Amino acid sequence: MDRQFNISGGHRAAGGDWYAVENPAFLTPIAEAPLTAPQALDDAVASASAALGSWAKDPMGRRNALKGCAALLASNLEDLAVLLSREQGKPLPAAKREILSAKSYLEYFADKTVHQEVILRDTNRTVVALSSPVGVVGLIVPWNFPLVLLMMKLAPALWAGNTVVVKPAPTTPLTTLAVASLFAACLPPGVLNTVTGGADVGASLVSHEGVAKISFTGSTPTGKKIMESAAQTLKRLTLELGGNDAAVVLQDADLETSAPLLFERAFMNAGQVCCAVKRLFVHRSLYEPLVEKMVAIAKHWRVGPGLNEGVQMGPLNNRQQFEHVKGLLDDAVAGGGRIVAGGDTPPDWPGHFIRPAIVVDITDSRRLVREEQFGPALPILPFDDEDEAIARANASEFGLGGSVWSRDIERATALVSRLEAVNLFVNQHATPPEPAIPFGGMKSSGFGYEFGDWGLDEFVVRKVLHSPVGGMA
Structure with missing residues (x-):
């Protein structure tokens, strides 16, 4: 069986124990990935630390390196997309996107420039803001969008002069390792290092004294554990974290355009999106018509292995998530809910x-309404009053995203x-991330x-x- 290796100090890290990575559509092994041992993690952090000084002092070199990395993604698009589809499960066109x-x-960060910020200037002094890299940064990435979420962290981290240790999810390490191997041709040794394995490897990265910051995307329970551990070394x-986004459809919404968008934003990536539509509140006057439209779309949605032609939705990435979603559906039915489309296994x-x-x-x-399903199951709930809808939408521990759908843009915006x-x-939800637009959460969705x-x-x-003006202060 093929093996993908970690990168440490610009080279393949020595192998130790290995584990098989599974195709979630067929439950067959694809390749093996390393189980990072404690010494290998120490070596990765040490390599990142050793590379930090020269990397931080070379902004032009950083920009050129980011451009080179972008070109490598483009020239290896087909092979990387197939590998990503096989290990994550998503349709091949989605993997390419x-x-x-x-x-x-x-490319965006390769071209990014900033101007020095002047905080104060008068006849006696000048006060300016400087920016320095944090240091060695640990990037912990989940399995739903392994490459997008990695680059959301990696590109700005490297642009700012940091060096990194990347920990991909154990079920989707292969594309990350392949990309890290490609990037070794453009990045100085030690700038990008990888460690793979289970939760124990992630925990060791978080607690490591040589790591100055952790950037994590994943579940709220894991985020709480990271926060607790990071406090011991005062890491940034x-x-x-998780989300349970509400979409509120007002009585004047255009269902012909809204229904397909709402469906797509609920079920894209098999619902495995932190800011997908996860609770759909609909004015009672439109409730039945919208349910009918959503059911009609669901019945024709093509589900299958990601490399099959014409597939619109692949499998959930792992058994644990599959069982979680099935449990939420069972609980919904036990409480009187009705599944009017889907919910079964092909x-x-x-x-x-x-x-x-x-x-x-x-x-x-x-539970399907209160918890984050992170899968292809959408509850649709009627409401009678706008204040009621907002109050019910806000009655959640999460605070990642939300939307309102209406022909009256001013009313919806308010x-x-x-x-x-x-x-x-407004009239959209969970648009693809754009590097110029901030993205974050509140409440149990993180900070x-x-x-x-x-x-x-x-x-x-x-x-x-x-700085004093004209000499000594």
């Missing part, structure tokens, strides 16, 4: 497939601003930002320099 998005992020943190393949499930007659107290979430939308100037600040230490 993910890699092209990752490429565009590298960016935590992009008989043609052995993998972690669930057809897009539309659930009605469900109350806000059921209403959506009342949602307790960071990423707000800190990725992308935009706010996100760049997450990867730098801000310093304040006081």
Whole structure:
């Protein structure tokens, strides 16, 4: 069986124990990835630390390196997309889009310039802001968008002069390792290092004294553990955690255009999107018509292995997530809910497939409404009053995103601003990340930002320099 190796200090890390990475559509092994031993993790952090000084002092070299990395993604698009589809499960066109998005992020930061910020200037002194890299940064990436979420962290981290140790999810390490191997041709040794394995490897990275910051995307329970561990070494943190986004459809919404968009934003990537539509609140006057439209779309949604022609949705990535979503659907039915489309497993393949499930007659107290499903199951709930809809949408521990759908843009804009979430939308939801636009969460959805100037600040230490005018102070 093929093996993918970690990169440490610009070279393949020595192998130790290995584990098989599985195709979630067929439950067959694809390749083997390393189980990083404690000494190998120490070596990766030491390599990143040794490379930091020269890398931080060479902004032009960093830009050229990011351009070179982007070109490598483009020239290896087909092979990387096939590998990503096989290990993650997503359809091949979606895998290609993910890699092209990752490429565009590298290109954006390769061209990014900032001007020195003058805080104060008078006849006696000048006060300016300086930015220095944080140091060695640990990047911990989940399995739903392995390349996009990696580049959302890697591109700004490297642009700012940091060196990194990347920990991909154990179920989707292969594309990350392949990319790291390619990037070794453009990046100085030690700038990008990888470690792979289970939760124990991630925990060791978080607690490592040589790591100055952790940028993590993943579940809220894991984020809490990271925060607790990072406190021991006062690490800086960016935590992009779970979500339970609400979409509120007002009585004047255009269902012909809204229904297909709502369906796509609920079930894209098999619902495995932190800011997907996960609770759909619909004005009672439109409730039945919208349910009918969503059911019609669900019944024709093509589900299958990601490399099959015409597939619109692949399997869930792993058995644990499959069982979680099935459990939420069982709980919904036990509480009187009805699954009016999907929720079953296609008989043609052995993998972690669930057809897009539309659930009605469900109350806000059921697990499918309260918890983050992170899978292809959508509860649709009626409301009678806008204030009621906003209150029910806000009755969640999460605060990642939310949307309002209406023909009256001004009215919808005013209403959506009342949602307790960071990423707000009108007549759209969970648009693809853009590097110029900040993305973050509140409440149990985490803190800190990725992308935009706010996100760049997450990867730098801000310093304040006081200089006298004309000599000594």
